[in-house]
Amino acid sequence: MLCRFPVRDRQKGGRRITLFLPAVIGAGPVGLAAAAHLITRGIEPIVFERGETVGASLLEWGHVQVFSPWTYNIDAAARSLLEAAGWSAPAADGLPTGSEIVRSYLAPLAALPAIAPNIRLGSTVIAVTREGLDKLSSTNRAGAPFVVRFADGNGNEEQVRVRAVIDASGTWTQPNPIGIDGLPVAGEAAATDRIAYGIPDVSGARRKDYAGKRVLVIGGGHSAINTALALMELQETAPGTEVFWALRRKGVERLLGGGLNDQLPARGALGLAARQTMNEGRLTMLAPFTVERISRQPDHVAVAARLDGTPFPLTVDRIVVATGFRPDFSFLRELRLALDPAVEAPPALAPLIDPNFHSCGTVPPHGVAELAHPEPGFTIVGSKSYGRAPTFLMATGYEQVRSVVAEIAGDHKAAREVRLVLPETGVCSADHIVGSDPSAGCCGGPAPAAIDACCAADASAKAAGRSGCGCGGPAKMPGPGNGRTDGIVEIAG
Numbered sequence: 001m002l003c004r005f006p007v008r009d010r011q012k013g014g015r016r017i018t019l020f021l022p023a024v025i026g027a028g029p030v031g032l033a034a035a036a037h038l039i040t041r042g043i044e045p046i047v048f049e050r051g052e053t054v055g056a057s058l059l060e061w062g063h064v065q066v067f068s069p070w071t072y073n074i075d076a077a078a079r080s081l082l083e084a085a086g087w088s089a090p091a092a093d094g095l096p097t098g099s100e101i102v103r104s105y106l107a108p109l110a111a112l113p114a115i116a117p118n119i120r121l122g123s124t125v126i127a128v129t130r131e132g133l134d135k136l137s138s139t140n141r142a143g144a145p146f147v148v149r150f151a152d153g154n155g156n157e158e159q160v161r162v163r164a165v166i167d168a169s170g171t172w173t174q175p176n177p178i179g180i181d182g183l184p185v186a187g188e189a190a191a192t193d194r195i196a197y198g199i200p201d202v203s204g205a206r207r208k209d210y211a212g213k214r215v216l217v218i219g220g221g222h223s224a225i226n227t228a229l230a231l232m233e234l235q236e237t238a239p240g241t242e243v244f245w246a247l248r249r250k251g252v253e254r255l256l257g258g259g260l261n262d263q264l265p266a267r268g269a270l271g272l273a274a275r276q277t278m279n280e281g282r283l284t285m286l287a288p289f290t291v292e293r294i295s296r297q298p299d300h301v302a303v304a305a306r307l308d309g310t311p312f313p314l315t316v317d318r319i320v321v322a323t324g325f326r327p328d329f330s331f332l333r334e335l336r337l338a339l340d341p342a343v344e345a346p347p348a349l350a351p352l353i354d355p356n357f358h359s360c361g362t363v364p365p366h367g368v369a370e371l372a373h374p375e376p377g378f379t380i381v382g383s384k385s386y387g388r389a390p391t392f393l394m395a396t397g398y399e400q401v402r403s404v405v406a407e408i409a410g411d412h413k414a415a416r417e418v419r420l421v422l423p424e425t426g427v428c429s430a431d432h433i434v435g436s437d438p439s440a441g442c443c444g445g446p447a448p449a450a451i452d453a454c455c456a457a458d459a460s461a462k463a464a465g466r467s468g469c470g471c472g473g474p475a476k477m478p479g480p481g482n483g484r485t486d487g488i489v490e491i492a493g
């Protein structure tokens with residue numbers, strides 16, 4: 001039960017609009033999609049964005065070309081609102097950069113007269129609670145409004161009361177540190193001027209920091225591949241540039257991705273390009289590599305590390321840490337959250353995305369039932385909903401907010417339909433699958449190169465005339481799902 005609070009009526013264009021004021025935290029692609037769905041259903045949200053512009057986190061990696069084409073990057077409700085205002089969508093198969101997503105899609109969306117007045121830029125949410133109730137207090141909890149406290153850049157704090165909260169604040173602001181144990185290594189804090197987290201523009205805006213330098217890239221995901229390839233590009237015009245690419249765990253297959261088997265070809269191509277670079281010997285691959293401490297010297301950084309257990313000291317000019325991100329729950333301290341202890345995603349969602357077990361990269365679409373917390377009216381959506389799991393796609397977030405907003409609007413039937421079919425990826429991602437014995441995994445390791453399948457088991461199933469092994473398709477959902485294979489999952493209310 002959602003509290004019906006606060007309700008505010010006003011005249012708008014001759015129509016009487018009831019304002020329930022759900023709060024949306026974050027004006028990234030998923031937060032703005034939530035706003036579009038709410039507006040479409042006649043519910044006006046208040047959207048808080050820490051940045052001075054929408055899509056502030058995307059702009060921080062704005063130079064990176066994404067691997068999903070426009071067709072997956074535009075939310076359906078947002079598209080309808082935009083097209084009604086005369087906007088033309090970019091070519092469906094184009095691959096935009098982060099900046100282009102903001103410029104061509106998010107900024108026009110945020111500027112629509114129906115949405116613009118609802119966005120509070122430069123407003124960082126610092127706390128969410130139930131009015132008059134701390135986390136321990138249960139009396140009338142579900143009926144109490146939420147209080148959202150936010151701060152502007154000058155340290156001024158304000159708060160609003162809302163009926164529901166959709167947290168779409170992403171994970172970009174919380175990069176993982178260098179330590180393999182999840183902690184910063186000794187000396188990391190003192191060397192931050194020589195360390196970049198995420199995916200710096202090494203061959204563009206930050207070129208002077210990297211040209212002709214010795215650079216250590218740490219990480220095994222697409223951000224690390226992107227950075228290593230950009231450094232290779234830089235090497236062509238700045239020949240002294242040396243690249244050390246460190247994987248914290250052994251095995252490069254996971255990093256090389258599904259290649260030709262990936263239904264997002266740009267993502268597969270990244271892996272193939274990285275493989276070629278390694279074969280050409282243009283960088284030094286270090287795996288498994290564990291940093292123990294770093295020491296900031298006047299003109300370099302001394303790295304004390306182990307390569308496959310053996311001490312391996314290294315001197316570099318800069319370090320790029322691309323070891324993923326983690327969600328920030330600090331401002332949700334007074335809410336009752338249910339989180340998987342490892343993945344930090346809701347318990348019903350975590351098994352679908354846990355990289356320890358999840359093979360073949362594809363995540364079944366899911367909605368409000370999988371995203372629920374024990375705090376009625378509160379939901380985490382978007383990349384933050386995945387906790388520490390790395391494989392989030394915008395399209396997944398759009399389906400999430402369609403379902404969550406339907407629930408807020410009282411349309412429980414629509415909230416429990418799941419309509420999206422996501423592209424498959426051909427990479428088997430669990431460590432035990434891509435380790436020394438590739439046939440040991442649940443899907444039998446990568447598919448033979450010439451076969452259009454996501455894994456060995458998928459290839460065998462297709463050879464036997466079946467549609468596939470099921471690990472990469474619109475899968476049967478655990479828990480409340482009904483196991484339909486037509487992409488629609490009915491979830492008991």
Ligand SMILES: Cc1cc2nc3c(=O)[nH]c(=O)nc-3n(C[C@H](O)[C@H](O)[C@H](O)COP(=O)(O)OP(=O)(O)OC[C@H]3O[C@@H](n4cnc5c(N)ncnc54)[C@H](O)[C@@H]3O)c2cc1C
Pocket residue numbers: 025026027028029030031048049050051054055056057058061064065066067068123124125126168169170171172173199223331381382383384392393394395397
């Ligand atoms: C390099 C890179 C490449 C990627 N490529 C793809 C791709 O090809 N396809 C794809 O689908 N996905 C891709 N992703 C994943 C992508 O990040 C997400 O799909 C998308 O950005 C998630 O959107 P979001 O709205 O959940 O979070 P974000 O985009 O992170 O937006 C969150 C917003 O919340 C704001 N915010 C944060 N904290 C607060 C706070 N306390 N108060 C107020 N506002 C706050 C931030 O400023 C930000 O604007 C990529 C990610 C990276 C880093």
